[in-house]
Amino acid sequence: MVTAEFPINETMRKPKQIRVGLSWHSPFLLLVPALASIGAVSVYPVFLGLWLSFRDTTLASPTDTFVGLGNYLQLFSDSQFWNAWIHTIQFTCASTLFETLIGLMIALVLCERFRGRGMVRAAMLVPWAIPTVVTSKMFGWLFDGQNGMVNYLLRSVSLIRHNVDWYGSPDFALTTIIIADVWKTTPFIALLLMAGLQTIPGSLSEASVIDGANAWQRFWYVRLPLLAPTLLIASMFRALDAFRIFDLVYVLTGGGPADSTEVLSTLTYKNLFSALQVGYGSSLSTMMFLTEILIALIFGVFLLRQMRAIGQ
């Protein structure tokens, strides 16, 4: 069907020398449009940002001089920075942990064969497709301090007596954001883990059942060790993604109340667009970069150890 449309004869008639366009020897040319746009928008600005982080550039005045490590020194003594750093790490750890655990549970359930499995899988994609801004507003309404559904449900089962001001109080605001993030991104982890589970030969599971393993033993001794690399890779992607959280916080709480949900992205954004401190803001984002690399390295070490353990 496909080959019928293909102009074999026409191409064959051309003598080899007249071939114009791309030769087989320069496939790199095909990468140029993609790499050029990634380079222009993602790579070059990173270096420009690094350069800016050594200057006191602001958008409010024409000052623009080299200040060396001045921004970084100011950063290290800035309690707002450390406050945001700790919240970001808390958020990253908690959301990655819960997302991985719940995602694993979902993946295990969906690996069993049952009627309507396709429907469950389809339903799982719904949170993933919803814009994050909409998710924030949706959870803002669900967790509303006065008329929220969550307060109503918790009151009806007598878990709480009075309404809780979820994202309006410093005690629960970060938790609310974590719940919203878990809702939104768990399906993605579950999909990756389902894919990982399917590559484990069914015969291994069956053999363990024949040997008398129960469901828990089958999971703990057979599937989990084989799934470990996938688990680590999936949670690494999640952690790196969670670390740069912006939309949920910015829309739901704006970093408040009392800076209790301020994370690095929102703090940087405020420095850039409210205080117009481009130089200082750039040093903040450079620090984020370094932390991201650190996270990737930590996961990398675990992954290598895991791979080696399986290899032996």
Add this chain to the structure above:
Amino acid sequence: MISPGNYAHEAAPLKLPSWNRILVYFLAVFIVCWSVGPFLWQMSTSMQPDRELMSPTPHLWPYPITLQHYVNIFIEKSFQRYIIKSAIVTTITTFLCLLFGSIAAYALARLEIPGRFGVLGFVLGVSMFPQIAIVAPLYVLASNFGWLDTYRILVIIYLALGLPLVIWVLFGYFKSIPKSIDEAARIDGAQPLTIFSKIILPISLPAVVTTGLLCFIAAWNEFMFALAFTSDINHQTVPVGIANFTGLHFVPWGDIAAASVVVTLPLVIMVLVFQQHIISGLTGGALKE
């Protein structure tokens, strides 16, 4: 559709003890409620009058049904303006992403490129770093070029942000097509771009459509750059519009819900229609049922 190396062997249906069956069904129902529940509640909210929304006992089913919130967002808040702008930016982005991304993925998957995994790793690495890091430098550049408050700057940014995903997903598909197909064409003297447009692209059409959908969703949902680069209401996209929904005395939850439903329902329907392709695309073809 062809999907790459699926060496998974589905276990023959294991006979589970019946209480395990019940647990599986129970969890399945829970997963569905957990995933779909909040959005259904948003739909129900969008059709309830404010008086009902403020009552101490919420009603799951909207009664009486009102379309007031939909009237509000379209008549009072001219929400359609945001939708048109988003549609323009997103459509152009998706087209360019597929064009650049599919050619690059083709070269990486089927031509001899030394260090292709270096390129793929680089592309993946770039997609992982904190995007806030490029906001300030890009803002400075864009204001130098006079590109703030234009469609141009958003399209350029979304293109670069979408490309890694497109390249990775299409790389997976293109890799899975048997090499013999284009080798035959190559022996017949076909050029790489001819093979790409006449053979590889038609074969992978479902994958390309799915990838386009992923790209569309990513660009449609993007918030931070849209917020930073558009201050003028005439160039703001849907997420910025929804984020700015606030009332004078109370939060207009009903209007917000209506706007959410309007911008999300098409996405949800598309995702449900294409779900099998999306799942196999996101997981590199390992899950295909």
